[in-house]
Amino acid sequence: MREYVREIESLPKSHRIERLKKDMLAETRYVSMDQARIITRVYRETEGEPVNIRRAKSLAAALREMPIRIDPGELIVGNRTSGVRAGVVFPEGGISWVNKELETLPSRPQDRFEVHSEDIPYFRNELFPYWNGKTLEDAVNAEIGEQAALIARVVKINQKDHAQGHICPNVEKWLRMGPAGILEEIRAAAAKNGDSNRFFEGVALTLEGAMNFMGRYGKLALEMARENPNFADELRDISRICSALTTRPPEHFHEALQALWFLFVTLHMESNASSFSPGRMDQYLMPYFGRDIARGALDFPRALELIEALWLKFNQIVYLRSTSGARYFAGFPIGFNVALGGQNADGSDASNPLSFLFLKAQEHLELPQPNLSARLFEHSPEDLLNVCSRVIGCGSGMPQIFNDEAVIPALRGVGIAESDAWNYTIVGCVELTTSGNSLGWSDAAMFNLVKALELTLTGGIDLLDGSKSGLNLGTLENYGSFEELEEAFRKQIDHFINLMIPLCHAVDRIHGEIVQSPFLSSVIDNCIDAGVDVTNGGAQYNLSGIQAIQPANIADSLAALKTLVYDDRKVEASVLLNAIRDNFEGQEILRQRLLNKAAKYGNDVEWVDELGHKWVRHFAKRLKEFSNRRGGPYHTGLYTVSAHVPMGQNVGATPDGRHARTPLADGGISAVYGRDNSGPTALLRSVSRIDSALGSNGTLLNMKFSPQLFKTEEGIRKFSAMLRAFVRLKISHVQFNVFTEEDLRAAIEQPEKFRNLTVRVAGYTAYFTELAGDLQEEIIARTTYLEAL
Amino acid sequence: MIFGTIFDVKRFALHDGDGLRTTLFLKGCPLHCPWCQNPEGISPKIHLCWTPSRCIHCGICVSVCPLGALSRKEPQLDIRIDFRKCDNNGLCVEECPSAALSFDGRRVSAEEIAGEILRDRDFFDVSEGGVTLSGGEPLMQPSFAAEVLRICRENGVHTAVETTVSVPRSAIDAVIDYVDLFLVDHKFADPESHKNILGADRKPIRRNLEYLLSRDARVRIRIALIPEYTATEDNLRGLGDYIRSLEPVQPSVELLNFNPMAENKYRLFGQSWPISRDAGRFSPEEIDYFADVLRKTGVERVAT
């Protein structure tokens, strides 16, 4: 273990941070319409001006006018609302769902928010009437609503009602130049290239707004210093920092953290999008940290406290989703994804003291944000693996683990240059991106392969309501061989892909018309050079990610069909077809056969795993034939976040023995829970057969371990060894839940005692007690790897 | 081809030697420890067994058995197996839809099972782990054990054998060249207890242990801490006195915590569990105490 690792490992918790954390969690979450009021006013004032200017002006006005607040004791300040964890109503995205659900937000099953009583009449009388018909959602619905509904059973088109997030801005540049420096760059570019479409004008307006925002915090801190003698010194410090940042880039570590936070608050105020990632913070912050340590202005305990202060901030912005949206992304994940470790351009290990301070902060706080991701590779040092393992063993589900050996080649495969691929990071839950130069458009759509298989077996008839929903290529009874069945499945998939792509295209274009993002464009490489907004293809890389759902159910279903219907001929095709039509009613014997007499994905059985791989490969290959509206490729994601529950609700009984409407396999490439009973090594080998290069948009594997394993040094070392094997097997991602069933049952029974308990839902961590009951049950049901007897 | 009878393959085994391991459990054991953790491993023969929690009471098994070995006990519809009639033809296992019927072991060739073990080579490599043969008493099937170990060793996999060495010298000679580490169970210092409780003499076991040491085999002695049986100060002191005297190299000792989980298995096999119902695992402090007893007798390396 390196000396500094030993030192960081022994750092204690900070009382200040503990207190701030407690206060934060105790504060009631409200729906906030403050910014909506400002945006609406500015839009009324700017009728007839170009969209980017209206967007820029309304953001600038919000930055100047939004009520702001500093809590005494805070070391990093700023938020997009004056209350913490507020659900921001963002009219440009879409508010028709708010119109329907406003009164039920305080009582709905997932992600509740209180509503200020004065906001209800304002919303109904002013906000909604003004925006109705003008929002992104309205425009998308008007243009593709009907076509999207036609394919909705198989394809869920996303990003229809909010601006696109899942972006890692160029934080390094923001810190190096500051808003003032970028403003100069903008002015120079405008002088050189002209500004016929007023792109530069819009960007400049937002940068000026951001500077004003920082200055307001500087002023507020100074005023508060007078009234809070106990905190006077540090408030004056904060004031000095905020004021300085309006005119120059940060010089010290504390300044850099504060500057970073202002960047992210402003991005969220502009887009209200899910997930802007700080990315490889341990890399670009290292110069500031190193300098301060060297000149004696900073020590490890102080650095940790500052980092934890920022970590708290990452938890203060949550995302207001519709009731159905909250079911797909339960627990308001917002995805401040921080990557640590990994490698340098020359292939050497990149971990440094900050990597370990981040891990320590995670261990101390055990909060859902940031979404902490550790990058591992062949030469990752032992101490990094062991500390990651130990922190995972604490149970908050973080860090999640990414594997350079799989990710870098996968990104190379979709046209990412070598000089960017090694510097990849993660956005949202598990989506892969380059740093600071990409609009990756993750989650453009979710493609339910399991539903496509259902329609293949039934002649295009939806098992749940009998409607005609897909191609009629015959039914299970007509396919004479397994190969014929597979051929029909292929056609069914291709049919829906062909219908899906134009709709994704349209959504992408409408974003470029309605939610242009001038501020974001200032921190995404190439936008300024090209003079083009990021939503219109200004970024250097322009990808679109579509999720294939869910290879485990596909592999298990096809394996059962192949074994029992075609190879062993133990089950009549017509009997099986009727059984799934009847949701196995009165057919428990058959269902048990399907469960027990055919091999299952996740048990190191090559041919079954290969079935999963084969269909992912087909899907990925087809996608690659299309390019998106911004000129970049479509590629495949193998992660469902928490969507396996609602996606499953949409699928009838399946030949893998699954009942209708029950969840699909969790994660993305996990096995169906309870069906992988050959231990974790077998699961990992199975998963490794789905070529990670196919999931270049990101993959997700959940594993659950008993806390017993982490009780001894030796257990932790063995877990680390398993991570090493995972790296060798070239699987892109894995994450761990570590707790016993009893822990979770207790939390369901006495939620008030377990408010703090965080679990890994999908590619993100959420408070267990804040999840809806069906999702809680599903998490409990996932296979646990116990300590060996 | 050499065949053997096994009852389980456990991948990701964490407590059967160093690193990540795959443990292969061979059937048959000459001892009869009353607290045995793997009671299905005692008999060398394969038996049909029925897992009530899996059974959906469809009755298919009863109707397919050509020998009338199965019957249903009303009203719970429990399946009764008449082992005098059953000839292990497996028809019921084949037809049982829920896998409630299964055999408690299987015959496999050494090549086949070694291939299965080698699947986890990536995990062995990164952890300095490997394969462990356990049981039952793995050296009851010496040529099969030797062949599995030989193939694994040939493929660069570290090999360990967990044994009571309560076997003929020839069995030890069959495997000794293919074993990197012997994990030798030694339970009782007192010859009377050894004989009465385990059903075997202490003397030949100690002789075999000494023989292993004389052949320069790497040996780790494992003492399972069983409440009321082995986990007493007297017994540990007695074992310590003996271990201290061993030559040429004093072997290391590993104390294994008691695992009450096996009680479930006993219920499954309809046997009574010999340990007090409320006996749980020992606390870390208690384990340290036992380790100290050993250390005080002069045992140099004690791991817990």
Ligand code: SF4
């Ligand atoms: S066939 Fe299997 S499930 Fe059916 S009664 Fe027999 S043991 Fe039970």
Ligand code: SF4
């Ligand atoms: S194994 Fe054969 S003989 Fe024994 S119970 Fe089953 S069917 Fe009958």
